[in-house]
Amino acid sequence: MNLLKEKIKSDGIVINEHVLKVDSFLNHQVDTKLMDFIGKEFANYFKDKQITKVVTIESSGIAPAYATAFALNVPFVIFKKQSSAILDTETTIQTPVHSFTKNTDYILTASKKYLTEADNILIIDDFLANGQAAMGAYRILKEAGASVAGIGIVIEKSFQDGRKKLESLGLDIYSLAKISKISSEGIEFLD
Ligand code: G4P
Numbered sequence: 684m685n686l687l688k689e690k691i692k693s694d695g696i697v698i699n700e701h702v703l704k705v706d707s708f709l710n711h712q713v714d715t716k717l718m719d720f721i722g723k724e725f726a727n728y729f730k731d732k733q734i735t736k737v738v739t740i741e742s743s744g745i746a747p748a749y750a751t752a753f754a755l756n757v758p759f760v761i762f763k764k765q766s767s768a769i770l771d772t773e774t775t776i777q778t779p780v781h782s783f784t785k786n787t788d789y790i791l792t793a794s795k796k797y798l799t800e801a802d803n804i805l806i807i808d809d810f811l812a813n814g815q816a817a818m819g820a821y822r823i824l825k826e827a828g829a830s831v832a833g834i835g836i837v838i839e840k841s842f843q844d845g846r847k848k849l850e851s852l853g854l855d856i857y858s859l860a861k862i863s864k865i866s867s868e869g870i871e872f873l874d
Pocket of ligand 1: 703704740743744781782783784810812813814816817845
């Protein structure tokens with residue numbers, strides 16, 4: 684998606700060879716026009732998959748997930764990050780997730796109320812790095828008995844192994860910008 688790549692090139696800030704800061708349009712301030720394009724792009728790619736709901740992980744996945752769900756005319760569900768387990772297996776499903784980028788752990792939590800066996804879910808997230816967040820969302824959806832139709836990622840860091848892990852689950856992953864290298868000289872894309 685050229686518009687996104689241009690935005691990353693012009694507004695992205697290289698923190699180090701692993702991390703790109705995109706606070707001005709995705710992680711802190713949100714470019715609503717860009718989100719609208721992103722939502723339409725994901726909706727177009729997954730339009731024949733009979734998606735019933737979009738699922739995302741708080742907080743930076745919310746803006747692209749909203750735009751995608753709106754374009755697909757379906758609701759979206761936010762999986763929350765809790766610092767500790769809620770011992771309520773009647774109403775919630777939880778799974779631990781480790782973030783290698785931030786070196787933190789959290790318990791990804793979803794309400795059972797909004798997930799059914801009839802659901803065909805599209806997972807949307809802002810970044811794909813090591814794939815831990817998406818794998819956690821996948822585990823929750825499988826436990827709920829829902830189907831996973833695919834994963835839409837705004838920025839994939841293709842030099843990390845998240846895609847490989849998700850592909851091994853047989854998932855269709857559509858990333859709008861695939862970064863092959865981050866360096867002080869700039870950002871390189873895969874295609
Ligand atoms: P993974 O889920 O693919 O394994 O990713 P990882 O744990 O390594 O990264 C976790 C957090 O770090 C996520 O944010 C993710 O968006 C963010 N992240 C990873 N790489 C980058 C990067 O290069 N740039 C930026 N800006 N963020 C990156 P989070 O903790 O879920 O935060 P938020 O959604 O609340 O903003």
